[in-house]
Amino acid sequence: MRQDRRDTAAGIEVDLRADVRAGVEERLRRALPEVVAPVPALGGVLKRAVRAGQRRIRRRRIGAAAAATSFVGLAVLLTVTLPGAGGALSTQQLSPVATPSTVPTTAPVTPPAPAYSTPPAASPEELAQRASELAVQFNQALATAVPGWAPAYGEPLLDTSGSHIGWLFTATDPSTPLTRLSVSLTSSGAGASPDDDACRARAETSCTQRTLADGTVVISGLGDLGTEDADGVPVTSTPPFAVAAMPGRLIDARSVILGSDDTPGIGSVLPPGSPLTTSALEALVTSPELTDMPLP
Amino acid sequence: MSREDFSTWAEVASPQLYRIARLLVLDAHAAEDLLQDALEKVFAHWSRVDEPDAYARRVLANAANSRWRRHGRRRETSWEERQDAGTSHPQVSPHAGVEERLDLIGDLASLPVRQRAVLALRYLEDRSEQEVADLLDISVGTVKSQTSRALTRLRHLAPAPAPAPAEGTRS
Structure with missing residues (x-):
């Protein structure tokens, strides 16, 4: 493990030996067609x-x-x-x-x-403009719930058919460790509500579910993000998350501790005193700025 | 261009687009969904698309990236799953080819979608860095860095160096 960390720090990640690189390239050229076969009837x-x-x-x-x-x-x-x-x-x-x-x-x-x-047929430019306007509203809630966090930018969320289904706000705080907070607001089906025990299906490090007086279901806890660093070293981080489900609306806030290249950093933990906590995200997803935000 | 033109183009282009989609999402059903979405977009913009092959590849990459972003984080695998898929396999097996393929899929799954897109165009389609940059609407430098990072993460795929001949061996 220690050797792997030194390797990463020494920049081996970008200094792959030419013969090793050629070997990997050759292997990929040979293996990728097999990986994507067979092609079904389309x-x-x-x-x-x-x-x-x-x-x-x-x-x-x-x-x-x-x-x-x-x-x-x-x-x-x-x-x-x-x-x-x-x-x-x-x-x-x-x-x-x-x-x-x-x-x-x-x-x-x-x-x-x-x-x-009258939003029908809003162009991508119009949606982007609307998202940036709503980011102002989002950032007011963010500043209250997670004080000192970097402001977010907004963008429209589209489904795979290109239909506009909500908004995504992303705020990456540059302090150490680099951490990204993503909050999505989507229209959920009428009457849709989480299972009685949604935590069981989430397989997070910790998870609690409760129902507020107004019927909003809040699910929150610490995530379980597993991946590998550039040297194949297992990396686990447990950043907080919170979800608020209410009629017609789902607000999902999750965070990822980043290293470089959008991958979780080695031994990623949030430092003591970080404003990004489970309770802060709960406050964020239940804030009026988000629960009243216009949705498509 | 007419709808018949689209159908003719799509019948020829779909198999390769499916292969790219499969590499982007690493799941056969998800790849069909992704391909359908891409073809739908190409169809809807057919009269304005000059280069449908390039447009379709760009749509595929963007759609796959959006799927990943909507999920909020990269595909996650437990260490046990990784162990099961890779290192715990015996060195010698009658199904070595299958295991090798599964291992590679597991390795590819650990890469960000954009890196998989670059690998797909560079090594599945054998395109140049400039072509990949044009197709994905990114700089050549980004193609180089994404390729380098991906290859570095996959470097264990390189064949082991041949053992040096033992000293004192006589012919």
Whole structure:
């Protein structure tokens, strides 16, 4: 173990001997085709992809039409509202069949819904912009729950079909050890709730589950992250995690202690006094900023 | 380009795209899912895609990376599992080829998705560093560093050096 650590520190990771490198390359060229064989019949995959692609194109067209319609509707409302005195509108102005004998009355006009409440067919750029705006809201909660932690950036979460399903906020704190906190907010199915004993399925180092007064289920504890360093030395770290499940929403906060190259560092532990604790993450995933954050 | 063009292209391209997907996610069913997602995206953008082969590979790599990111952490294996998959295997076995393959899959699973993507394009498709960089939309330097890190982590795959001839041996 000690020798392996010295090797890593000495930079052997980037100084692979030419003959060893050539040997590994040759082995990969020979073995990779075997690893990925056999190739199954892919006709079904192709058919399903075409059908899904057609649905995607239809959704895009409908989304574009809906966006255009809402824009026209908004424009009409604004056009109609503006000539009215004090933001009010007479029924005569509204109704082309109003007779001159009708007594003019005024009624307040319901303001048009904000433009961002019509999200269909949001472009990747729009989603990215929205995520960065929501990161401000997220960082307020982060600063309260995990004081001193580096601020997060936000990005949209997409499922494999490209549909927008939520937001991901990532905050990597540069202090030692380098640690990354990732918090995802996703729409969960209506009525979906974790099992009575979700901890049993998680196989974490430690895990507790409780239900808050408002029905939110909170699962939290210490993770069990096992991998190897560049020299094949087993590395285990036990960073905290917390999950809050509520109707229609799942908030999942987890952390990874990093070494270099996005891999867990050797002997990774959070130092005593680190603000990143299980209770801090519980506070974060149940904070109003996150429980009220708009979801797709 | 028409839908018929897409079908013709996809029938030819799918087997190799599946192999890449398989290497990216290391699971046959997940690879089919990944391939289907990629083909769906190519189909939806078919009229605007100039180079479908390159576009499909980029989509595959990005989709695999997103899957990994959504899970929040790399694929994890217990030490016991690693032992079972690799070092605990006997040195001599009638099923050595199968075990070797399983060991390699276990080794590849320990790599980040991006490194697996680079390996797939470099050593499965035998593409140059520049081609890989263009396909994955990253710099050549990143391709080199990712390749180097991956090879270093897999360096035990190199054949053991031939034993030196014993001194004093007479022919």
